Amino acid sequence: MTDIITNQRISVAPMIDLTTNHYRTFARLFNPDIYLYTEMISTGAILKGDTTHHLRFFDNEPPLVLQLGGSSPAELAQCAKLGQDYGYTEINLNVGCPSDRVQFNKIGACLMAEAPLVAHCVRAMQDVCDLPITVKHRIGIDHFDSYEFMSDFVGVVAEVGCEHFIVHARIALLNGLSPKENREIPPLRYDDVYRLKQEFPHLFIEINGGIKTLDDIKTHLTQVDGVMIGREFYHNPMLLGQCNELWGRQAPTHQEIFEKLLILLENFEKSGTPLTLVMRHYLGLFQGLAGSRKWRQALSGQKSLSLSQIEQAGRAVLAQNA
Structure with missing residues (x-):
């Protein structure tokens, strides 16, 4: 048995049309400790649609994070409170999705250019909800691609009390690339995420993007507090099982x-x-x-x-x- 690694926050990334409750209850079979995320759910869908359909989940899913898409502090606050009432573990704000559709609704990565608004949204959710409020974002967007831009964004949002940031280690190009291309074409800059942790040692920094193996996970956990993986977990779910090693357990067969x-x-x-x-x-x-x-x-x-x-x-x- 290998030594147990101290940093053990492993998450399955939110993925639209993939991380449904039917997938999540399957993913949970592989590992009891990995954090699962919903798909990104817009505040409009929750408040104006079938709330129960969007928020219900199976008993075995927690720890489970509700990821919200939106930019209205009042609406996000309402949805965060609903998430708490439904029994979610945490609430996450999406500031990383590069889709044209969500940009039109002022959701996702475009919000990185409006750090004060993101901070306002986080504060509004904190005021009505006792759960941790976290933020998932990119290292930059378009020509705002310097480390300093990301650092300033995190600093502003952290000032209102946000303590947990999940960082996709690529910039998002909001015009000209599809969401799939935005997951593959901009180069990975892991060192920027490591540097963010060094600059903000008191914050919980989780890394995302291009991570495919247990050895990759272990390497990142020497630099940051957690690792998030999306499609590799989805298409190769036994990697979820292999992560049991981080808790000193054997993988299921x-x-x-x-x-x-x-x-x-x-x-x-x-x-x-x-x-x-x-x-x-x-x-x-x-x-x-x-x-x-x-x-x-x-x-x-x-x-x-x-x-x-x-x-x-x-x-x-x-x-x-x-």
Whole structure:
């Protein structure tokens, strides 16, 4: 057994259309301690739509963070209070999404140019909510790409009492790049995030962007307080299991996770949830194993799926790797 690492804050990044409650309850099967995040949910969707639909979650999901998108202090405060009432662990403000759609609504990375407004939003949420209020942001936007710009942003927001910042170690180019391209094209600048921690040692600094392996995680944890990973956790969920090593535990086996998944799917089926609706979240279970491609092909894009079909496909992979 390896030595237990002191910094153990590991998070699954919020991802629109991916980190749904059906994915999160699956992710929790791999590790009891990793922090899970909702998709970014706009204040308008919560306050003007089906609040319960947007905020409900399964019992096994916490520690669970509600990520909000918005720029109205009053609306964000209302939603933060609702998040507390629903039982979330923390509330996070999105100041990192580069999508054109959210920019139009003054949500996401464009807010980095308005640090006083972000501080006002954080203060409004703190005034009505006892949960930690955190901020997820980029290292910069467009031509505001210097370390000093990010440092000034964090300094202003920290003045109102925000103590936890999650930093995607790329700038966001708000015009000309798609959200996918903004996750891949701007170069990673991990050293800027390390420097931020050195400048603000009293703040909790969590790093995000391009992190793919347990060794990567361990390296970053020597410099900052936490690590957030998005699509690598989603497409290769066994990495969540490998992170148990940070707490001095062994990773679960594919067999153990598959047996738990069958119970999960049985419960979904009993509740009336079509298995075709949720199965896309579980296609990465056998990533890296022989037969994983056949597992994905058998279960993706189907008009209907039965529990027996899923069990047969999974047991074939496990038998091939026995």
